[in-house]
Amino acid sequence: MPFRPTNRQLQYFVxxxxxxxxxAAARACHVSQPTLSAQLKLLEEQLGVALIERGTGSACPxxxxxxxxxxxxTVLAGLDEIVATASLGAGNLGGxxxxxxxxxxxxxxxxxxxxHLHDRHPRLEIYIREDRPLTLESGLADGSLDxxxxxxxxxxxxxxxxxxxxxxxxxxxxxxxxxxxxxxISVKMxxxxxxxxxxxxxxxxxxxxxxxxxxxxxxxxDYEGTSLDALRQMVSIGxxxxxxxxxxxxxxxxxxxxxxxxxxxxxxxxxxxxxxxRQDSVRREHFQSLASExxxxxxxxxxxxxxxxxxx
Numbered sequence: 605m606p607f608r609p610t611n612r613q614l615q616y617f618v619x620x621x622x623x624x625x626x627x628a629a630a631r632a633c634h635v636s637q638p639t640l641s642a643q644l645k646l647l648e649e650q651l652g653v654a655l656i657e658r659g660t661g662s663a664c665p666x667x668x669x670x671x672x673x674x675x676x677x678t679v680l681a682g683l684d685e686i687v688a689t690a691s692l693g694a695g696n697l698g699g700x701x702x703x704x705x706x707x708x709x710x711x712x713x714x715x716x717x718x719x720h721l722h723d724r725h726p727r728l729e730i731y732i733r734e735d736r737p738l739t740l741e742s743g744l745a746d747g748s749l750d751x752x753x754x755x756x757x758x759x760x761x762x763x764x765x766x767x768x769x770x771x772x773x774x775x776x777x778x779x780x781x782x783x784x785x786x787x788x789i790s791v792k793m794x795x796x797x798x799x800x801x802x803x804x805x806x807x808x809x810x811x812x813x814x815x816x817x818x819x820x821x822x823x824x825x826d827y828e829g830t831s832l833d834a835l836r837q838m839v840s841i842g843x844x845x846x847x848x849x850x851x852x853x854x855x856x857x858x859x860x861x862x863x864x865x866x867x868x869x870x871x872x873x874x875x876x877x878x879x880x881x882r883q884d885s886v887r888r889e890h891f892q893s894l895a896s897e898x899x900x901x902x903x904x905x906x907x908x909x910x911x912x913x914x915x916x
Contacts, residue, residue, distance in 0.1 A: 613647040674746040681747030697890040704740035704752035717901035736805035751881040755807040765880035766895040771850040772910040773873035774865040795820035798844035850910035
C-alpha cells in the first residue's frame with residue numbers, strides 16, 4: 605500500500621502553516637514542540653519533499669508546501685464531516701455548519717433564516733463568515749468553509765450547488781438627476797454617467813462593469829463602495845448611479861427618499877443566488893436541507909415580484 609499521511613501529520617502541517625511558529629502550532633495542537641517537529645519531519649521524509657521553510661523563530665510553507673496546503677485542508681475538512689455526520693446525524697444537519705455568506709445577501713436574509721433553522725435544529729451550531737464571493741469560494745475549496753450562500757456564477761469546478769432564487773437588480777438614481785423623472789431607462793441614457801460599485805471580487809462589480817461597457821458610462825474606481833449602504837448613501841448625494849439587488853431593496857429602501865429605482869429597458873439585470881458546497885462532501889443531504897431553509901426565507905420577500913424562489 606502506498607504511503608498515506610496521517611490526519612495528525614496533516615493537522616500539524618496546516619497549523620504550522622497558519623501560525624508560522626513551531627511553538628504556537630504545538631500549543632494549538634495540544635502536543636509538545638518536539639512531537640510536532642518530529643512528525644512534520646517524518647511527513648516530509650515520507651513524501652520526499654520539504655513542506656516548511658525553517659527560519660529563526662518562524663516557519664512558512666515552501667513552494668511545494670503551498671501547493672499541498674489546500675489539499676491537506678480539504679482532507680481534514682472531509683474527516684470532520686464524517687465525524688459530524690456519524691455522531692449527530694441528519695436530524696441536526698451534522699451539528700456544525702461553517703457557512704460563508706456574501707455581504708450583499710447575509711444581513712438581509714440570515715435574520716429571517718436563522719430563527720426558523722434554530723427552531724427546527726436546536727443543537728445545530730452555525731458559524732457565519734461574510735466576505736466577497738471570490739474569497740468565499742477560496743474558503744470553500746480549501747475546506748475552511750462547509751458551504752456558501754453566494755450569487756452565481758461560481759468560478760470553481762469542484763462545487764455542487766442548488767439555485768435558491770433569482771432577483772431583479774435595479775438601477776439607483778439620485779432623485780435630483782434629470783433621468784430620475786423617466787419611468788423607463790434605456791442603456792443609451794447612461795452614456796457618460798458615473799457608475800459606483802462595490803470592489804472587485806463582488807458579482808455586482810462585474811455587472812456594473814458590463815453595464816459600463818454596453819452604455820458608455822464611466823466606472824468611478826476612485827470611490828469604491830464597501831457596502832450596499834455606502835453605495836446608497838453616495839448615490840443619494842449625487843456622486844453617481846449604482847446597482848442594487850431586490851433583496852437589499854426590500855429591506856433598506858422603504859424610507860429612502862433621495863434615490864429612485866428603475867429597471868433598464870433592453871438590459872434586464874438579474875442575479876441568481878445559490879447554496880454551494882464541495883462535490884466530494886459527504887454532507888450533501890445537510891446542505892440540501894439548508895438550501896430549503898434559505899428558500900423559505902427568501903419566499904418572505906417575494907411580494908413585489910422582483911424576487912422569485914426557484915423550485916426544485
